[in-house]
Amino acid sequence: MNQPNGQSHFQVVCKVPTDYGVTFTKYKSSKTGLTVVLADIEAPLVNGYFTLATESFDDFGCPHTLEHLVFLGSEQYPYKGVLDSLANRAIAQGTNAWTDVDHTCYTIATAGSQGFLNLLPVYVDHILYPTLTDSGYYTEVHHVNGKGEDAGVVYCEMQGCQNTGDDRIHLRMKRIMYPNNCGYRSETGGLMERLRELSVEKIRGYHQNYYRSDNLCLIITGKVDEQELMDALAPVEANILSKGPLPPMDRPWFQTGNFPSLTANVEETVLFPDEDESMGTVLIAWNGPSCHDFLTLHAIEVLNTYLTDSPVSVLQKEFVEIEVPLCTDVEFHVSDHLRTTLVFTATSVPMEDIEDMPGRFFTTLQQLVDTNDIDMERMATVIDKELQKVLNTVETDAHDTAAAICIYDFLYGDESGKDLQKSVKDHEYLEELAKYTADDWLALLKTHYLSAPHITLLGKPSASFADQLMEEEQQRVEQQRQDLGPAKLEQLQTDLESAMTKNAMEMPDDILENFTIPAVSTINFINVISARNNGPVETDNPVQLHVNRDNASHIPMFIQYDHVRSRFVKISAHVSASTIPSNLLPYTRLFLKAIFSLPMDRNGVTLSYEDVVKGLGEDTLEYHASLGTTSGFRELAVFTIKAKESKYEKAVEWLRDILWNTQFTPERLKVVASQILNDVPSAKRDGNSMVHECLRAFQFDAKKSANVARNVLFQSVFLQDVLQQLENNPAKVIADMDAYRQALCDPANLRLHVIGNIFNLPNPRSAFKHFDVTDVKALTPITFAHDTLSPKGAEPGQVCYVASMPSIENSYAVHSVKCPKEYNHPDMAPLLVTIELLDAMEGYFWKLIRGKGLAYSSYLEANPESGLLSFTIYQSPDSFKAFEQAKIVIDQLVSKEMSIEGTALDGAKSAVIYSLVAKENTMSRAALQSFVNQVLRQVPVSYNRDLLTAIQATTKDDLHRILETYFVNLFQPSTSNVMVVSSPSKVTEIQEGFNGCGFNMKAITLNQVTIDGLIDAP
C-alpha cells in the first residue's frame, strides 16, 4: 500500500488497468473507512456515483424514502434545495439518485472537474448528515391531505408503478425466490400500504445503521487530478472524524445474500389491471451462480444472446418470427446480486397462448439438447460480438459502465480489490469461451435452464381486477375521510401548509454567492473535424485532404465525414420521407421494422432473410432503422450500420442492399405486422407516451407527416387491414411497399454520414461506388416538423381533451403553445435559460409543483423544429391542480410579485451550459451533433459555441420578456392546446377544473383518436 500524499488518510488499495484504456484506482481511508474509486476516463464530463450498501427486510421502503429525504438539507447546509442550487453552479443539471434492491446510489455529472470538486463535500454532508426533518417527511414521503387523500412525492411515485404488470410480476417472483430473512425479497421502493404506516423515526434509525462512512463508496469517473481530489476530501474526512468512532457493523448482504436454491417448480398467475385483456407476460426464473463466478456468468450471457439476440436466434425464430407470434420479444436478464437470479421474459403474449407458452419454451430448449443443435458458426460470431460490445460501451457509455463495475466490487467484491481485477478481464473469459464445444454449451443449458427448478409466472391483464382495485381504493379513501371527520381534515390541511412553510426556509444568499462558478473556458470540448464528399479542393483541413485523395470514382452523393477517435465506423443514411404519397405513409412503421430482416437480391443471387440476418450479424456491430435522430427530425428515415473499422466497405455494401435490394414477401410482412399489432396494447398502458401521442395526432397532419401517420393509436386498424389484404390480395400490399421504397429511397432524398477515424479508411469515398447512383441534381429539402403541422397545431387554442385510461392510477398532461421556429432566433438562448429556471431541480416549478405533491415532475421543452413550446405534467394525482399552480407561478413572475434572484439566474445559465456540453459528451455524440447542426438544422458549425455566448449574456429583462411573450400563453384557452390522460376516477374532476377557468375540455377515449381525426364514441 502506498499513500498519495503526506496528510491524507487515503491509501491506494489497488490500481486496475483494463484492456480498453480505463484505469481504476481504489482508495480506502485508514481513519474513516470511506472508499473512493477513480475511473480515469477521457471526456468533458466528470460523474459521481456515491453508493451505499442498503439492505432492508420489510416493505416500508426505508432505502427509497431516505434517498428522497437526503436532498432536503444537511447539517452544514440545512436548507431544502441548497444541494441542487449549488449543483447548477458547479455546471451540472441538478443531482439524481436511484434505489436498487441492494444499494442506493447518488449521482452528479458536471462539465469539467472544478465544479465537481467544489460540490463533493456538500454532497457528502447531505448523504452522511441529512436533516431528516418531520416537515420534510410530511411533504416528500407521505401525508393525508385536507381532502382525506394519501399524498406525498414518494407515495405518488409508488402509486404510479406498484400495480403495473411488470412491478406486480417481479415482486411476486422475489417473494417466491428469496426466503423471509433475505433482503432481496423486499420492495425497497415501499408498498403504498406500508408507506401509510411508515414514520420518520424509522427512517432515521435506518439512516443511522447504514449511512456510515465505512459503508459509503465515492465512485468518480472522468478526468480528475488525484491531488486535487485528496484536497477536496480532507475537510470531509475531518468532519467525519469529529463525530467520534462508529459502532461495529456487519458487511451488508454477507449474512443473507447466499440463500438456498429453489427445491421445486412453482407456477402461478399474477393479475394486473387493464381494460384490454388481449396480451399478457410470461416470466420464468431460476437460481444462478455466484456473482464472482465470472466465467460461468459470461458463458450464460453468451448463451442468452445466442438464444435471443436476432430474428434467427433459437427463441425468436420459435416465438416471434412466425406468422401468428406467441410474443413480441424474448429476453434474458441476470440479476447482479451476491447470488444471481436468471430471469426470462416473454412480452405481449396473446392470452389464448399464455398457458402453453412456458411448456413450449422448455420443449424448444430440450430439443436443442436432444438433437445436439448448436450452430457453432453463429456462436463464434456471438462471442466475437460480445467483445466488440465491451469496446463499444467504453466509447458510448463509459461512465455508467465503469460505475457498474465499481458498484459490484463495493457491494460484493473482496476488500483487497482482487475481485475488481477479475471483473475487468472480459477478454480472457471470452477467449476461454471460444474454446467451448457444442457439448459444453448444451451442458450449460441443461444445468441452468433445464434441470434446475424454476418459477413460472403468467401475468394476465384483467379489467375486473382494474375495477376492483379502483373500487377498493375509493372505498378506503372514503372511509378514511369519514373516520377523520371535518375538523381533523381541516387540521390536516393546516399541518400540510405549515410543513411546507418550514421546508421553504430561505437559505442565506451568501451560500450561493460564495460558491464560485467555474469559467466555461475550463471545459474541454471534444473536437470533431468534418469533411464532405466533393468538398473544397483548396483546404488545409487534413480530413478533407484525406477524403479528396480517394478520387478515382465519380461519387455524386451528399456525404459528410466526421472524424473522431474510435475503433468503429458508423454509417447512416438520412432519407427525407417528404416524397412519400399520403396514402402510403401509414406503412412507415411496418417498413422500418421489416427492412433489416427481409430476403435480398445480392448481385443476382437471392439470400433468404435468415442469411441476411446472419450476414449482418457477422459483418456489423449494430444496425437499425428509425425516424429521426436524438435531436428530432422525425420526418427523416435514418438507416444506421455500425461496424469494426476493417468492415467499412462491407458495411457500405450492406447499407446499399438494405435500401434498394431487399424484397418484401407476404410471409415476412405478416410476421412483422403481427408483432407490431401485438405490442399495441402494452404501448397503450403507458400514460406519458399516450398523452404525447394523442396531442401529436391532433397537432400534426397525418397526410403530410410520416411521424404522425405511424402513430401507435392508428396502427391497430391499419395493420389489421394490411394483414387481411396479405391473405386475400398480397400483391396489393407488396406493390404498396415497393412504391413506398421507391419514393423514399430516391438518391435525391439521401444524405449520408460517416463517423469514425476517417484517416484509417483507405477509401472513404470510393467505398460508395457500389451505390450505383449516377447523378443527383438537387437534394430534396429537409422537412421540419413545422412543415407538417395541422391547422390546430399551427394555431394552438383549438385542442382541449381529457382521455380516460383504466391502466393508470394518476394523470399526465401536455400543454402546447407557439415558440420561435428558427434555431438562431434571438429568443432561443433566453428561452432555454427561462426553461431551466422554472424546470430545474429546485427551480420554481420543481419547488411549487413537485414540492407540493402536485406531480412527480413536470418539464418544459422549446422545439424550434416544430415551433412549439410544450409543458408536460408527469404522474400527477390531478393534473389540473398542477396546471393551476404553474399558472400562479408564471403570473407572479410576470407581475414581479415573485422576483428572480441573481443567483438563480446564474445557476440556470450554468445548468444550460451543462446540457450543451452533455450533448457532445462522447465522440459519437459530438460527431452526430456536428451533422445535425450543419446538415439538418443548417446552422453554422459555430452554432453551439455562439449559443453558449448568448446564454452567458442573458439578463433578467430578457427573462421577463420571454415569460410574457411565450409562457403566459400556456394558461390561456385561446392560445394553448391541452391534452390530458387520466385514470377514469379523476376525469370529471379534471374536466370541471379546466372548464371552470375558461377552457372547453371534452372527455374522450383513446379509441376515438383516429387517423381521420376524432370520431364519435361508439
Ligand SMILES: [Zn+2]
Ligand atoms: Zn423516488
